[in-house]
Structure formats: structure tokens, C-alpha cells
Amino acid sequence: MAMQRTTSPQFVYPVGASPITLDPPGFPSPAMTYSAWVEVIASTSEAWAISGITVGRQAGGLGNSNAEFDVQLAVADEGDEDDHVIATIRIGEIHNEISGLDPAINGGRMPLPFPLDVVPVGSRIAARARTNDNNNPGDVYLALNYYRSPLDGSGDVSTSPPQVLPANLGVELEAHADPWTYGDSVVVGTLATEAIIIDWSTAEATGSSAIDVELALDGDPIATLPIRQGSYFTVGHRTHIPVPFRVAAGEITARMRSGAGGATMRFSLGYQEWPA
Amino acid sequence: VAGVRVSAEPLQTLGGEGVDLGSLPDAAPWLFTNYVEVVAQMPHRGALAGLALYVGVGGDVEIHLATGVEGDETSIGHFRIACHSTAPGTGGHFDIMLPVPLVLPDNSRISARARGSNVAMQPVITLSYYPDPTFLHLTEIPITSAPAGEDGVDATLPGVAWEWSDWEDLTLGEPQAIGVYGLACGTTFEIGNRIFEVQIGMGVDPEHDLIGTYRLEAPLLWEHILFTVVHRVTAGIRVAFRVRSPGTETDTVRGTLLFYESVEEVLGGVIGPLLWVEIPRTVQI
Numbered sequence: 001m002a003m004q005r006t007t008s009p010q011f012v013y014p015v016g017a018s019p020i021t022l023d024p025p026g027f028p029s030p031a032m033t034y035s036a037w038v039e040v041i042a043s044t045s046e047a048w049a050i051s052g053i054t055v056g057r058q059a060g061g062l063g064n065s066n067a068e069f070d071v072q073l074a075v076a077d078e079g080d081e082d083d084h085v086i087a088t089i090r091i092g093e094i095h096n097e098i099s100g101l102d103p104a105i106n107g108g109r110m111p112l113p114f115p116l117d118v119v120p121v122g123s124r125i126a127a128r129a130r131t132n133d134n135n136n137p138g139d140v141y142l143a144l145n146y147y148r149s150p151l152d153g154s155g156d157v158s159t160s161p162p163q164v165l166p167a168n169l170g171v172e173l174e175a176h177a178d179p180w181t182y183g184d185s186v187v188v189g190t191l192a193t194e195a196i197i198i199d200w201s202t203a204e205a206t207g208s209s210a211i212d213v214e215l216a217l218d219g220d221p222i223a224t225l226p227i228r229q230g231s232y233f234t235v236g237h238r239t240h241i242p243v244p245f246r247v248a249a250g251e252i253t254a255r256m257r258s259g260a261g262g263a264t265m266r267f268s269l270g271y272q273e274w275p276a
Numbered sequence: 277v278a279g280v281r282v283s284a285e286p287l288q289t290l291g292g293e294g295v296d297l298g299s300l301p302d303a304a305p306w307l308f309t310n311y312v313e314v315v316a317q318m319p320h321r322g323a324l325a326g327l328a329l330y331v332g333v334g335g336d337v338e339i340h341l342a343t344g345v346e347g348d349e350t351s352i353g354h355f356r357i358a359c360h361s362t363a364p365g366t367g368g369h370f371d372i373m374l375p376v377p378l379v380l381p382d383n384s385r386i387s388a389r390a391r392g393s394n395v396a397m398q399p400v401i402t403l404s405y406y407p408d409p410t411f412l413h414l415t416e417i418p419i420t421s422a423p424a425g426e427d428g429v430d431a432t433l434p435g436v437a438w439e440w441s442d443w444e445d446l447t448l449g450e451p452q453a454i455g456v457y458g459l460a461c462g463t464t465f466e467i468g469n470r471i472f473e474v475q476i477g478m479g480v481d482p483e484h485d486l487i488g489t490y491r492l493e494a495p496l497l498w499e500h501i502l503f504t505v506v507h508r509v510t511a512g513i514r515v516a517f518r519v520r521s522p523g524t525e526t527d528t529v530r531g532t533l534l535f536y537e538s539v540e541e542v543l544g545g546v547i548g549p550l551l552w553v554e555i556p557r558t559v560q561i
Contacts, residue, residue, distance in 0.1 A: 003539060005455050005506040010490065012488075109492065112504065143493070226289050226328040228328040243325060243411070
């Protein structure tokens with residue numbers, strides 16, 4: 001047995017200042033259309049291993065606060081970002097209208113299981129965002145967590161870009177009307193290569209209930225992922241997996257069941273190609 | 277040793293549709309419920325990966341796990357969740373995934389009990405685990421928190437934009453080196469600007485001996501800072517935290533340190549691209 005650990009501190013960027021603002025386009029652009037790239041930092045003064053992001057979306061108007069949005073990071077010169085994406089991270093918003101605050105801001109921290117050691121000293125980092133809430137896209141706020149690279153200690157790092165399955169928009173799952181009975185399986189997507197599953201997220205859920213999501217690879221059940229809860233927070237959810245699990249190439253399907261029966265939600269998986 | 281932190285087996289659940297630990301004793305906060313069985317007998321060796329939890333209302337809560345027969349349970353550690361608000365509807369969903377899974381022995385009985393700050397809580401839990409783990413990144417060291425068995429520590433925003441609060445002690449030092457894996461962090465939902473930074477530091481001058489700086493966005497009600505790589509803290513060293521925000525609020529942020537009770541001194545300074553090492557199932561880890 002062994003415990004990977006470090007003595008390197010984590011840093012945040014920007015620090016002590018407003019976050020980076022990304023501006024996903026609204027109608028008439030289709031849902032899930034990326035914004036323009038926005039420079040996060042012109043040149044890093046040291047090599048970074050990115051350990052996660054903190055994001056929030058402030059929807060315009062009354063705020064939908066129940067959408068999906070993606071954030072993409074690139075290390076590249078201006079105009080060359082599309083070919084140098086280092087991460088795509090999906091966030092299922094957590095509903096917070098319970099607070100009575102308006103407009104709502106939704107988001108949170110999304111740690112990566114392995115610090116992404118792909119930012120040499122002097123790198124320019126850029127970011128862009130998109131959302132399915134194109135009637136009310138609002139702004140997406142972004143900050144990065146990172147270690148100085150290399151880390152002290154014994155923690156694994158990775159160079160494989162985090163990606164999302166499905167690539168465009170989460171698949172809609174529907175629980176059977178009977179409690180704790182699985183609904184139909186839905187194809188989440190196909191992994192072209194062996195991969196590790198690093199997180200999962202949900203959005204646009206209806207119903208207030210405990211939920212299980214069962215994953216299958218080429219039809220064979222492989223994993224069960226739980227949400228245990230009642231009221232507001234089922235509408236959006238995200239779980240990072242610090243010890244990712246490995247799956248072979250193939251078709252990933254998912255189905256869900258709920259304690260009350262009949263719930264629906266969108267579902268996505270985060271993954272990295274293996275070896276990472 | 278690089279590459280030991282990936283499981284060949286996908287996540288599964290223990291506790292099925294959720295194990296109801298019952299209402300917390302109403303005589304006073306922080307009194308334990310009785311142990312409730314999660315699984316009568318592990319069908320194989322497992323690695324505890326995390327906890328999914330619903331408690332119904334807000335507050336600070338601990339979920340203690342144990343092995344052993346009924347009436348003779350042995351603790352294997354506790355999860356801690358902080359939800360500063362006690363307003364209705366703020367009690368879940370919560371989950372915590374561990375950076376180092378805990379060994380669940382073959383044939384063991386797993387049970388759980390709870391205690392918390394709000395006697396109206398009624399925790400329902402499900403555990404995530406890896407069956408028959410073949411990866412090396414495992415531990416038998418219990419997870420714990422500081423403080424434990426009492427309310428978390430409050431840091432109060434000073435009311436000046438981007439000015440830090442005072443440092444607030446989470447622990448004055450543990451008897452042995454610990455492996456910090458995060459901060460259970462809850463806020464009042466009256467917090468207005470909904471962006472703030474948290475610093476966790478060590479020693480007499482924590483500003484210059486940082487564990488890290490973290491940004492929270494929209495942390496209404498709860499938002500834990502969870503690490504994916506454990507941070508080693510030397511024995512006897514104080515750990516403290518402080519907060520700041522871009523606004524002028526004077527709300528409080530409640531923190532509880534999450535850590536492994538000790539750190540195994542097994543691995544040495546290997547950092548590099550992630551590699552995979554196949555460990556035959558027949559090899560005893």
C-alpha cells in the first residue's frame with residue numbers, strides 16, 4: 001500500500017482579483033457554441049501543473065441556473081488555440097434559487113485527478129466557454145488552481161487532455177416510473193481508445209429523489225454512481241474521481257433509477273485517454 | 277511507482293438505495309446515533325472510494341465508519357461535511373471522494389453512525405468502493421477531521437474588498453505527520469458576492485508556509501475544497517485558514533480540516549508522466 005502525497009503548495013490564478021470572464025454566445029447562435037478565446041495569462045513566469053478550475057456562470061436576466069456549460073483551456077499563441085486544447089471540462093450547474101438571490105451564480109471547483117503538467121514556463125493560456133442555455137447565456141467566470149511544476153513528493157501527473165463524453169451535450173436519462181427500477185439505457189458515446197473516467201456531471205434534473213446511474217461498456221454493466229439526496233440539489237451535480245477507473249475502448253451506455261421513480265436528468269462523463 | 281493511482285475496476289456502491297442512520301439524538305448536538313449496518317459481510321476485499329450523503333437539513337455532520345461485529349465495532353475513520361446554513365432544504369446532496377481509498381478487508385462487516393451540530397439531521401448514506409483493488413494507492417490509515425465532534429471553525433470576512441480575515445486555527449498540531457486532503461467549507465447563504473478565496477497555511481507564519489490558495493465561486497451553502505493529491509504536514513505543526521472576498525460583507529466561512537491521521541513514508545520523490553503498471557490479482561498488496 002502507498003499514499004501519494006506532496007509538500008508543494010497550490011496556487012490560484014488570478015489571485016486576489018476578479019476572475020477571468022468568458023462570454024458564451026446566446027441566440028441566434030445555437031446552444032453549445034463556444035465563445036471567442038480569452039487570454040487567461042500572457043506568459044507564465046514558471047512551469048505550471050494545473051490541478052483544477054473554479055468556475056461560475058451568472059446567467060442574464062432571471063438566471064436559468066440549471067444548465068450545462070463547458071470550459072476549454074488551451075496553451076497557445078493567439079489565433080492558434082483550437083489546435084492546442086489542453087482540457088475540456090463540463091459543469092452541471094447546481095441550482096441555488098433556494099437562496100432567493102437573483103441573478104443566480106452557479107458553479108464550483110472542479111479538481112483534476114492528476115495535475116495537468118503541460119504548461120511550460122513562458123506559456124500563454126487561453127480559455128473559452130459554451131452553454132446550452134443560449135436564451136440566457138450570461139457570463140462564465142474562471143480561475144485556475146495549479147502547482148509549480150515539478151511537484152515535490154510522489155503525486156502522479158498527466159499530460160492527457162481531460163475530455164467529455166458526449167462531446168456536445170449531456171444525454172438525457174429517465175428513470176422508470178417505479179421506484180428503484182432502471183429506465184432505458186442510453187448511449188453516452190464511444191471511447192475510441194482505452195480511457196480513465198475522471199468525473200461525472202448532471203444537469204436539468206427533474207424530480208427530487210435519490211438516484212443511481214449505472215454505466216455499461218458494450219452492454220455489460222461496469223459501474224454504479226450514486227446521488228443521495230432530496231430536494232433542490234439534484235438539478236445539477238458533479239463528482240470528481242480522485243482515483244479514476246480504467247475502461248476499455250467501446251460503447252458506453254447509462255441508465256438511471258430513482259427512489260421516487262420517474263426522474264430525468266442530463267448526464268456526462270469526464271475522461272482522459274489512456275495512458276494518461 | 278508512478279501510475280499506481282488508477283483502478284482497473286470501476287466504482288460500485290455499498291449500501292444500495294441508501295442506509296438510513298436515523299435521526300440524531302435530540303438531547304444535545306454532537307451525540308452519536310447507534311451504529312447501523314451498511315453491509316453484513318464484504319464479499320471480497322474492497323477499497324472505499326467515497327461517500328454520498330443526504331442529511332435533510334444543514335449543519336456540520338460526521339459519518340463514522342467501522343468494521344467489526346455488532347456491539348464491537350472498530351472505527352476506520354470519519355467523513356466530515358460542513359453546511360453552515362441550517363435553512364430547510366440545504367441538507368444535500370453531498371459527496372466526498374477520497375484521494376487515497378481505504379482498505380475494506382475481505383469478509384468484514386461495515387457499519388456507520390453519525391453525529392452533528394443539528395439534531396434535525398437524518399443522514400442517509402451510500403458508499404462508493406472499488407472491488408478487488410489491484411492498484412497500490414491504498415491505505416489503512418483512518419480519515420479524520422479537526423475539529424472533530426464539535427462545530428467547525430469560523431473565519432469572518434473583514435468587510436474590506438480582498439482583505440484577508442484573521443488566521444483561524446484548525447489544529448495546533450497533530451501527534452504525527454498527517455496527510456491533508458481538504459477543507460470542509462460552509463458559508464451562510466446570505467453571503468452576497470459569492471466569490472471568495474481561502475488560504476490554508478501551516479506553522480507560526482502560515483502566509484509563508486502555505487498548503488494552498490483556493491478560489492470558490494458560488495459557494496452557497498456548501499463547497500468543500502478537496503485535494504486529489506494529499507498534502508503532507510509535519511507532526512506538531514499548526515494548520516490554520518483565512519478567507520477574503522471582493523465584497524464588503526462580514527459573513528463567516530466555516531472550516532474543518534480533512535486529513536489522514538498519518539502519512540505512510542513509503543514512496544520517494546517520483547514525479548513524471550503517468551505510467552501503468554499491471555499488478556497481477558494473485559499478488560498480495
